[in-house]
Amino acid sequence: MSTVVEPRNAGPRTVRVASGPDDDRGVVLVWRRRPFVVCVVALVVALVAALVTVSVGELGIPLPELPAVVAGNGTKIQHWVLYTTRLPRLLVGAGAGAALAVSGAMFQSVTRNPLGSPDVIGLGAGAAAGAAAAGLVWPGVVPVPVGAVLGASVATAAVWFGSGSGFSRPQRLVVVGIAVGAMALAFVQLALARASREDAMVIAQWLNGSLAARTWADVRLVVAALVVLLPLALLLTRPLQVVEMGDEAATAVGVRTDRTRTRAVLVAVLLTAAAVSVCGPVAFVALTAPQIARRLTRSSGPGMVAAACTGAAVLVVADLVAQHLVPGQQLPVGVVTAGLGGVYLVFLLVREFRRSAA
Amino acid sequence: MSVVDSPLVADGVTLAYDRLVVARDLHLAVAPGSFTVIIGPNGCGKSTLLRALARTLAPREGRVLLDGEPIHKMRSKDVAKRLALLPQGPIAPESITVGDLVARGRYPHQGILRQWSAADARAVDEALRATEVDDLRDRFVSDLSGGQRQRVWLAMALAQETDLLLLDEPTTFLDIAHQVEVMDLCARLHAEGRTLVAVLHDLNQAARYATHLVAMRDGRIVAQGRPEDVVTEPLVQEVFGLASRVVPDPETGTPMVVPLRRSVQDDVVR
Secondary structure (H helix, E strand, O other): OOOEEEOOOOOOOOEEEEOOOOOOOOOEEEEOHHHHHHHHHHHHHHHHHHHHHHHOOOOOOOHHHHHHHHOOOOOHHHHHHHHHHHHHHHHHHHHHHHHHHHHHHHHHHHHOOOOOOOOOOOHHHHHHHHHHHHHHHOOOOOOHHHHHHHHHHHHHHHHHHHOOOOOOOHHHHHHHHHHHHHHHHHHHHHHHHHOOHHHHHHHHHHHOOOOOOOOHHHHHHHHHHHHHHHHHHHHHHHHHHHHOOOHHHHHHOOOOHHHHHHHHHHHHHHHHHHHHHHHOOOOOHHHHHHHHHHHHHOOOOOOHHHHHHHHHHHHHHHHHHHHHOEOOEOOOHHHHHHHHHHHHHHHHHHHHHHHHHO | OOOOOOOEEEEEEEEEEOOEEEEEEEEEEEOOOOEEEEEOOOOOOHHHHHHHHOOOOOOOEEEEEEOOEEHHHOOHHHHHOOEEEEOOOOOOOOOOEHHHHHHHHHHHHOOOOEOOOHHHHHHHHHHHHHOOOHHHOOOEHHHOOHHHHHHHHHHHHHHOOOOEEEEEOOOOOOOHHHHHHHHHHHHHHHHOOOEEEEEOOOHHHHHHHOOEEEEEEOOEEEEEEOHHHHOOHHHHHHHHOOOEEEEEOOOOOOEEEEEOOOOHHHHHHO
């Protein structure tokens, strides 16, 4: 198997990695340089933020000592800090950020609208309601993550039917989604009101979206979700790209538009549910990360890998900020992302209204 | 012409959007190698019929046959290798270049592990050349004029390398020079051996470029045949409700519809 890197003749600004002796046979994947660079940069940012997270604070491990701790030669406390608190927290943050971002990229592509992201159209709220139902209202019926999946699915179904023609009318979908989100949050409030004070405290903390006190079980869940769902998202990237050109144009080149949409929504709902069940409905990562990735890569379609890397970086950096913004007090990471994402959401809404008014 | 030879046949199709039935029991066999143009007033079902032929709309009853096979039962990619469509109002993704957009026409020829080939590169080059947009290759589609953009979408359809090309009102929203440019391009693609089926608004344009005309009204096919046989004063009256004179086009000799002056004196008196 040979690898050919050949910038010529492979469409504009592409580098081709080909295998096989003949140009028209074997495996040929199209790579673009810019998204690759963006991914590397995002991962470096995430890694730097992770190293800072590990090293700062009262129990921080100074960077020069980190190799020794990793090698098992640190103090007991250092070992505990790294492996029981900070590393799981970092991994859950990175994994959930990636899952939310990919889910957002897929939803934004399906709805052909940057506002059509799961946190805006009520998916995160639906997952929260499902989790609240499973944790507070009917405890013990299903595990909380399963409740989150169910809640997200119910919210998606409500948006699907509420907007009439499935997901093919993006403007209506955003309005219906906001309504569904409001209803889901009302249900969460109801659940909180009925719960005992201790339970309500726990769930309220969780509803803000928090990465505090994550465990390796959470890491396993989000990693498993990514391992299964990310490849499926990658398989859907090319058809989704085409579906963005309109149903007729997509059908004309041989894409089954309804089937592509259904599959994408399914994968995206599961990704959101997985992320929400490990860190709560962290706001606006799904909205912003794919858009940041798309702008940086100057890509003409949804880029799942770039979105995933950007989402991981965004959530790890946001969590670092959340831990140290107010001295002596840890904010839930959702507060930070909501602050950042809220500004961006207003920007998007203004642009959208200007566009529809024009 | 027999139905057997036709590459694309509507066989008793009833067409509807939700509960609104647009056309009932239509029969149409596209002649191989023809430039077939469907005409008719707004809302007569001409674009709906084209959508059914392009399998973007499933008929309520009846079937569409592509080379004798029911098109809605074929694999979508297999259809796309034989039949291309220029739809109305396709959406150009944000910040896509002309070359990248045209390359998307290669989708039916590609797979998950076969995302690009020399054949793809050749087809894209050829499509860009045929539509004379190869010098725009690295430009963003959003920066182009309407006429250029339409040629780029046409290039994307050409990149599919199909014998059949369907066009849904390709000249609407273009100024007259760009309309002629697009129609001349279509005529050239037809002359090169493709079978074209188009929906057109402009009767004179249709008569000038078509080899076969199909006139529709109220969801029915009223007449079909050579332009000189179809475009007559009674038919224009019947289909469009327009009193007109039909004279030979001074440039091509094809029938040209000139609407009658509507009693100008009445207007002056009023």
